[in-house]
Amino acid sequence: MQYLLSYIFLFPLLIAFVMLFIPSEHRGVFRRLALAATSVQSLLSGVLLYHFDKQLKPSSWEAAFQFVEQSDWINLGLGFIGDLRIEYYLGVDGISLPLVALSSLVLLIGVISSWNIREKVKGYFILYLILSGSIIGCFVALDFFLFYLCFEFMLLPMFFLIGIWGGERRSYASIKFFLYTLFGSLFILIVMIGLYMSIEKGGINSFSITAMLDGNYLEDSILNPAERGKIIGRPARALAFIFLLIGFGIKLPLVPVHTWLPDAHVEAPTPISVVLAGLLLKIGAYGLFRILYGVFPDMAVKYATWVASFGVLSILYGGLNALAQRDLKKMVAYSSVSHMGFVLVGLASLTSIGFSGALFHMISHGIISPALFLLAGVIYDRTHNRLMDDFSGLASKMPVYAFFTAVFFFAGLGLPGLSGFVGELMVLMGAFSTSVFGYWLAILAVLGIIISAAYFLWTIQRMFFGHYFVRESVRKENMFDLTSGEKAMFIPLALFVLLLGIFPNLILNYSNETIQFFINYISQFRP
Amino acid sequence: MNLKDQLVQILSDLSSVAQESSLILGALILLVTGLIFTNEALLKCIFILSLGIASYYSLKVSSFGFILSNSLEISHLNSKFSQLLIGSTVLLVLFQRKKQITEFYFLILSLLVGSLFMIKANSLLMVYLSVELVSYASYILSEFSFTKRGNESAIKYLLFGAVSSAILLIGLGLVYGSTGSFYLSVLDASLFNSALSQTGLLFVIFGIFFKTSIFPFHIWTPAVYQSAPVDAVAIFSVVPKLSGLILLHNFLSHIQLSTDHWIVEVIILMGMMTVITGTLGAIKQSDTRRMIAFGSIGHSGFLFVFVISNQLLMDAFWFYSVTYAIMSMGAFYIIHCFEANSIERNSQYAFINNQVLMLVSFTFILISLVGIPPLSGFTAKFFLFSYLWDWYQSSQSHLVLSYLLISVFATVAALFYYLRIPYFYFLQSNIMKKEVKSTEIALSAKIIATLFGVILLLLFFVPQLVV
Numbered sequence A: 001m002q003y004l005l006s007y008i009f010l011f012p013l014l015i016a017f018v019m020l021f022i023p024s025e026h027r028g029v030f031r032r033l034a035l036a037a038t039s040v041q042s043l044l045s046g047v048l049l050y051h052f053d054k055q056l057k058p059s060s061w062e063a064a065f066q067f068v069e070q071s072d073w074i075n076l077g078l079g080f081i082g083d084l085r086i087e088y089y090l091g092v093d094g095i096s097l098p099l100v101a102l103s104s105l106v107l108l109i110g111v112i113s114s115w116n117i118r119e120k121v122k123g124y125f126i127l128y129l130i131l132s133g134s135i136i137g138c139f140v141a142l143d144f145f146l147f148y149l150c151f152e153f154m155l156l157p158m159f160f161l162i163g164i165w166g167g168e169r170r171s172y173a174s175i176k177f178f179l180y181t182l183f184g185s186l187f188i189l190i191v192m193i194g195l196y197m198s199i200e201k202g203g204i205n206s207f208s209i210t211a212m213l214d215g216n217y218l219e220d221s222i223l224n225p226a227e228r229g230k231i232i233g234r235p236a237r238a239l240a241f242i243f244l245l246i247g248f249g250i251k252l253p254l255v256p257v258h259t260w261l262p263d264a265h266v267e268a269p270t271p272i273s274v275v276l277a278g279l280l281l282k283i284g285a286y287g288l289f290r291i292l293y294g295v296f297p298d299m300a301v302k303y304a305t306w307v308a309s310f311g312v313l314s315i316l317y318g319g320l321n322a323l324a325q326r327d328l329k330k331m332v333a334y335s336s337v338s339h340m341g342f343v344l345v346g347l348a349s350l351t352s353i354g355f356s357g358a359l360f361h362m363i364s365h366g367i368i369s370p371a372l373f374l375l376a377g378v379i380y381d382r383t384h385n386r387l388m389d390d391f392s393g394l395a396s397k398m399p400v401y402a403f404f405t406a407v408f409f410f411a412g413l414g415l416p417g418l419s420g421f422v423g424e425l426m427v428l429m430g431a432f433s434t435s436v437f438g439y440w441l442a443i444l445a446v447l448g449i450i451i452s453a454a455y456f457l458w459t460i461q462r463m464f465f466g467h468y469f470v471r472e473s474v475r476k477e478n479m480f481d482l483t484s485g486e487k488a489m490f491i492p493l494a495l496f497v498l499l500l501g502i503f504p505n506l507i508l509n510y511s512n513e514t515i516q517f518f519i520n521y522i523s524q525f526r527p
Numbered sequence B: 001m002n003l004k005d006q007l008v009q010i011l012s013d014l015s016s017v018a019q020e021s022s023l024i025l026g027a028l029i030l031l032v033t034g035l036i037f038t039n040e041a042l043l044k045c046i047f048i049l050s051l052g053i054a055s056y057y058s059l060k061v062s063s064f065g066f067i068l069s070n071s072l073e074i075s076h077l078n079s080k081f082s083q084l085l086i087g088s089t090v091l092l093v094l095f096q097r098k099k100q101i102t103e104f105y106f107l108i109l110s111l112l113v114g115s116l117f118m119i120k121a122n123s124l125l126m127v128y129l130s131v132e133l134v135s136y137a138s139y140i141l142s143e144f145s146f147t148k149r150g151n152e153s154a155i156k157y158l159l160f161g162a163v164s165s166a167i168l169l170i171g172l173g174l175v176y177g178s179t180g181s182f183y184l185s186v187l188d189a190s191l192f193n194s195a196l197s198q199t200g201l202l203f204v205i206f207g208i209f210f211k212t213s214i215f216p217f218h219i220w221t222p223a224v225y226q227s228a229p230v231d232a233v234a235i236f237s238v239v240p241k242l243s244g245l246i247l248l249h250n251f252l253s254h255i256q257l258s259t260d261h262w263i264v265e266v267i268i269l270m271g272m273m274t275v276i277t278g279t280l281g282a283i284k285q286s287d288t289r290r291m292i293a294f295g296s297i298g299h300s301g302f303l304f305v306f307v308i309s310n311q312l313l314m315d316a317f318w319f320y321s322v323t324y325a326i327m328s329m330g331a332f333y334i335i336h337c338f339e340a341n342s343i344e345r346n347s348q349y350a351f352i353n354n355q356v357l358m359l360v361s362f363t364f365i366l367i368s369l370v371g372i373p374p375l376s377g378f379t380a381k382f383f384l385f386s387y388l389w390d391w392y393q394s395s396q397s398h399l400v401l402s403y404l405l406i407s408v409f410a411t412v413a414a415l416f417y418y419l420r421i422p423y424f425y426f427l428q429s430n431i432m433k434k435e436v437k438s439t440e441i442a443l444s445a446k447i448i449a450t451l452f453g454v455i456l457l458l459l460f461f462v463p464q465l466v467v
Helices: A004-020 A027-051 A096-113 A121-140 A144-153 A155-165 A170-198 A209-214 A236-251 A260-267 A270-295 A297-302 A304-324 A328-348 A352-383 A399-413 A419-433 A439-464 A484-502 A505-523 B003-036 B040-060 B076-094 B101-120 B124-142 B148-179 B195-212 B220-227 B230-255 B262-283 B288-308 B314-340 B356-370 B376-395 B398-418 B420-427 B443-461
Strands: A066-077 A083-092 B065-067 B072-074
Touching: A004 A027, A004 A066, A004 A083, A004 A121, A027 A096, A027 A121, A083 A096, A083 A121, A083 A144, A083 A209, A096 A121, A096 A270, A096 A352, A096 A484, A096 A505, A121 A144, A121 A155, A121 A270, A144 A155, A144 A170, A144 A209, A144 A270, A155 A170, A155 A270, A155 B420, A170 A236, A170 A260, A170 A270, A170 B376, A170 B398, A170 B420, A209 A270, A236 A270, A236 A297, A236 A304, A260 A270, A260 A328, A270 A297, A270 A328, A270 A352, A270 A505, A297 A304, A297 A505, A304 A328, A304 A439, A328 A352, A328 A419, A328 A439, A352 A399, A352 A419, A352 A484, A352 A505, A399 A419, A399 A439, A399 A484, A419 A439, A419 A484, A484 A505, B003 B040, B003 B065, B003 B072, B003 B101, B040 B076, B040 B101, B072 B076, B072 B101, B076 B101, B076 B230, B076 B314, B101 B124, B101 B230, B124 B148, B124 B195, B124 B230, B148 B195, B148 B220, B195 B230, B195 B262, B220 B230, B220 B288, B230 B288, B230 B314, B262 B288, B262 B398, B288 B314, B288 B376, B288 B398, B288 B420, B314 B356, B314 B376, B314 B443, B356 B376, B356 B398, B356 B420, B356 B443, B376 B398, B376 B443, B398 B420
Parallel strands: none
Antiparallel strands: A066 A083, B065 B072
């Protein structure tokens, strides 16, 4: 139990290391091993959920984390920035725990949907497992350096996974993804160095996220709120806030730095789109939650209107773009941009219902968007075509497929009873009740729901209703309904969507105490 | 001190230059042996042996201070770096060489001797002599490919070198003439208040820039890196560059100019320009060696940061240098293997034939050159950024802040160009325009290439190994 988080974090990496020594002729072994690794990961996450103390009322951030593991990793006397001290420091609280559980679920689904990868199997699964290890690592790391390591470490596997196994324009998409994300993460790196020089733990500089959250600033340090340090005449904390917003915003993705996402999503192979949409975007959102809002609450209050405006911009711009797409996968990709905008609005509201809504929406979108990409993958596998105009009346030919599409589309547009509704409702309630930004932003955000209804319903109407018709150019000999393997992926996802829609407390119970503490902590910075 | 005492002193100091002496002795033995035997293994043995003895002495250094009537200074910094220089030279035995074995190893040893004297030089004369020794060896080495291109670049290198050594000499003359002091250790900022002495100092610095390929004295670098023999290039990218940087550090750390002095500002500006030219130049290259050359110009610009400051940043500089040496030697080693097996080095026509292991190691090295975790290149970049940040905080100089920002953007651009190689090898392998016959690369070469990658990985997780 003591090393549970380490097991979840490092087990896939261990299996990936073992895979290195298996000759690449044994193709079947790799996917079975990957399946085993992610199943074990999911089981361990289940244990984690079971043993997590939901009632824990933290007195400080340091005490808010459970399953904490802490040991020294790198300890160097450097002379100029003091001693470089990096810890192997893990822990989960009510915010990261649901995300860890979500990750292990989505990663498992990803392996199942990779089952028919045929070429370069060894490389694929090794990279996939490295990716899964670093995703979990991001959510459990409590040392900023370790977080950053995992944050960066997932880029390289992702680059190759998109670039080698992707679609036609894969090389363009993969390099664009890599460049955008690296650009963003260097901003994070600069702030990380600034924080390291400003934060102390036990008298020496530290990367510890808990110390940052608790605000253990050194005297005369540049990011100390009391010092009002300036960089080229601008307040240092404000600059750091903006840098982090750009860094995590690229990952989120935030309009106008979202343009890598449609390319990457469309060109990636289906399982990788699933992981991208389901988890990588959540890492951006988690970074906003933990670092941006946790460490810079004073700036969060100050810039609430700006942040919320960018959120609303993402909602509307992403939604309108989705409305204009002809490619099914691209439509789903833009809908992700729109949905992640809700997360940002929820965060910007600085209310406990908004925060809970943002977290819930992350989880719910983390289940819905993988399902949507899997649905797009189904049609692409059969016909090598995803253009919506080329299909019509699919409901009569593929009824089960149509049913699942309807379920997830309705979940996406926020039908009451399904999980998408709860998140959006809570975010909007937060946005209307907050005092940090005006009503008008909340009203604009509501428009986003209408747009999302428009593009989802229109797609259903165009592709599934009416007479059965497939354009001449499309291969149609393979138009069979879902196989049992595909059903095995969709049924659990659909159940989760329904379950979370009816019993949102399944998630909220875990996060309530943490978010309550978070909001109380922030409220001392409100004017 | 009378003459007798001086002689006694010099004799007793000789033990402190045992490294250099053993290298010179080795070089002479190598030359004589090479006249009689042309056996590669034998010559390599002598080469390794003399390096081995030199590294033994370099590890044994215990007394610091001025020796040989103040012409050399043994410090903690330069004794540590002499280990690194000798260590990187040892790696040359991994490269296979078929022609000019005697001459090559002889020149490499003399280059190394020159570098070792360069980093320890304390008198202005010693500075000049050692820089010239390194230069002459490099001029000849760069010519060793005996191709038309090679000749062209070698002549270019020679002409540039001659001009910059003249600049260095004028600078040294001016510094001596205007300050009246012949030793670095007695220079300080108060001596540099006349226009003459400041010009002299600037000339000296520019003369050293040539060795370290700092803007605007970097122009020879791509041409030489492209057409000189690859083992010579591997050495050029590490030994003269690092020793030049340390020489620069020795100069500046004795003088202790403040950050807002105009000379320091010019130097910082040059460093920034170096980073920018390295980056912009590399983006458009399709030849791997030229690209690495521009990349190494960029790295000069990064390493430069550590030496121009007043503080001694032993550990960060040391870590960056060690990492850089490993990355550079590794990259050229893999290029050497590819070229020896006639794999086209123009990345557009890359040919991949069961070379996955080589390519994966190459990717590791390149990613480390960019500075992405989990490779030690990231830790080095991390130290660099933290250092620049710290320097900015203490000096509040906007130039330093811009240096930081430029370095950050250069890192993103570096990803773009360094990634071209794995990009073409892995992602575009189906659109190769022509196929080149290649022989299978030896297993030993694969293992060595992998080791380079593993070491970089290891240094990220356990940086204590070198610091």
